[in-house]
Amino acid sequence: MINCFSGSNQNYKMMPIQRYCYPYRQKVKLQGIFNRLKNKQRDSLTRYNSNRKVGVTAVEMAVVLVLLAVGATYGVRHYSQYVNHQVTQSAANQLQVITTAVGNYARDNRAALATAASTSPGYITTVSETDLKNGGYLLPSASLTNPFGQTYQILVKGSATSATDQKIMPFVVSDGNNAMVEPGDARRVASAVGGSAGYTTSLEPETITGLNNLWQFDVAQWGVSPAPEIIASAVFYEEGVEQMDLSALLHRNYDPANPHLNRMNAAIDMNGNSVTGANQFSGVSANLSSALTVGAGGISSTGNVTSTGQVSGNTVVANAISSNGSISAAGDVTGNSMYASNWFRTYGATGWYSQTYGGGWYMADATWIRAYGNKSIYTPGTIQGGYIQGNAIRSIQYAPPGGGCTGGSIGYYGSSTMNCVNGTWRSAGTAPGAWWASCFVVETNNDSSPSYPGYICKNTGAGHSITYNHTCCPA
Template sequence: MKKYDRGWASLEIGAALLIVMIIVAWGAGIWQDYLKTKGWQAEARLVSNWASAARSYIGKNYTTLQASSTTTTPAVITTTMLKNTGFLSSGFTETNSEGQRLQAYVVRNTQNPELLQAMVVSSGGTPYPVKALIQMAKDITTGLGGYIQDGKTATGALRSWSVALSNYGAKSGNGHIAVLLSTDELSGAAEDTDRLYRFQVNGRPDLNKMHTAIDMGSNNLNNIGAVNAQTGNFSGNVNGVNGTFSGQVKGNSGNFDVNVTAGGDIRSNNGWLITRNSKGWLNETHGGGFYMSDGSWVRSVNNKGIYTGGQVKGGTVRADGRLYTGEYLQLERTAVAGASCSPNGLVGRDNTGAILSCQSGTWKTIGGKLKVTQLSLVIWGNSTSDCQNGQRRGCPLLPVVEAQQVHVNGTKIHRA
């Protein structure tokens, strides 16, 4: 290369290097702006989550917040309150990356004091630059995103709205974030808590919970997996395959087509255990029990015996076989020997305990000594001597060798 060309080459190289440096510097600036924008977007998402939690908290506690706020005096919601009530996770930080702390100021609507409105405002920490505030205000998705630039007024993204902080009793400074939760927004939050959701909402079991009775208007509830209830009232029939009850089942009456099985006792208060046809009570284990197969007799199932340490009492007792006693046979009613009786074969006793039997229509003693109440002798010559009333001594008897007739108690026992 000729010497007079070397200067031009150096100039070209220097210009190229300058262009490269300008491009690098410009690219670095763009990269820095990109990183900052991503950081501000992340901050906007955190603010949106916080504002959403505050919205849900207000909807859940709408009545309470109405009672604790006025049109000028706010009810203040903090991060700690949202964490303690489960609307924010326990790991949510109290401050953002710039050390600013978020709070919600809830007041009554001036035109309609029955409705609530709120402003979420950050305070303390390091102020954000205006560019960051404008970017974050546009990226906030809950409520109406905004920022505070003069320390007194909250301004919406794209300057779409402007509200004095004093209207909400809030205080902050320049370079801070603001989110407007309008009356309509909070009314919707209150309705969320009163609406029964068809699907599960993570972290919101209250949205699947009823707080009052449901009137189905005589319509059905179909395809229910399980019904868990404290009580149930039915005006019609309850149909099912099986039923398990840990407490009592009460009703005016019950009809069962097949069997009723109880693990304990079956009791009737002032009622009967009623069976029909030729059925009664049966002990399944031992095969005994009682039943009636006609209108006269209560019968023992399988001809089982009846055993008791007490008494068996009845008008009459009949044994078709032998009658056994392990002790004594006690006859309480007495009879009088010689008195009439019926039928023959009866067994009784007199007042001394002597056994009597009914023979030929008369009570007679069984065995033992003969008791004479009247003795009559007829001898030759028709002379008669009588011994009356059981006399043994002093009875005047004529010496007779042979009597024609002898009567004892009116019964002829000898004739010549």
């Protein structure tokens, strides 16, 4: 503490909140100033606290409103999901009850249903809500209208032989009323029911698909119009319905334990639709009403390819081609050998041609068969005809006189033409011992015929005045 006292001087005292000494006479004045400052400070602090309270209240209120909005949104969403789940579960429970009721009814009335289906259009008969309730299969309070406003139909499909084999397929399917249905509701109901349930979607309104693709039907197969969010139950798929025709259910996925579920027992009528994306077709035969189009792979056959019409193409390569009709090619037909039990026929001034040697046979008029390219004709055999006509006949058979030969042959010796007479080569001429292409005439003075070796002469009548003619021919 600062000592403000000096001796007996009492004019100075220390002020409580000051670090300096002031004359006491100024105490009152200073105290007043201090009080005013203190009061002013208090007033400022009061105003600050009041303003601060107002600001904090507004911020806190905004935070509370934001939290309430977020909580309300989450709560509404959560509540909506809860309500949807309850509706879905209610629809699933109802469908399970109906499925069980229809299954029990089908067991107890199998014969009647099978007979009715066998004579009904499309082999489909129906079971009414009254039938189920009167038989005690469904409670009187039960309804066939689900929480989405859709009404279920109960259909029983048989076949032409179902009256005998007693095989039927009960099916529960809703109508196309989707006014209260949201996308995905049908699938969620099917998921809650299990394997027997199915549904349609907006992408495939014409196809009822079983859960996990266990089964699939076209709605037209059951006489139902296409619509999204259809809910169905394949009662015949439920375990325990032994008499149902499970073999008629064609699975999309392979089941190694039940290969028969992937096997068709009847013809497939595609109704003008296509089969696409197939890897391989195998079978006994194929009957097409129009053209068969094949890509780069071509057509491969270990047997015969038979056509009653035309087989055409740029190239045909085969071990054997058999046709009861014509085979037409706008290009070439190439092969090792060609056989025919009838004619090889050509049109125009064409015929057979050797691609290698440039010759062949052809006809350019109605009289002559000609050698193409002025080629010569050669054969070690015989050429036979009524007449042989030419500019000249030349023999390349060397025939020395007196040599042996075959009758009728023509040869040459030097510059002479040799003929085979009685197995001996002889030259042509009129002298005795020679051969002439024709007989010769000798004129004598009497009617006695002359004698020449190898010739026989006969009197052929009078010659000039007193002479006689004798014709001599080779013996």
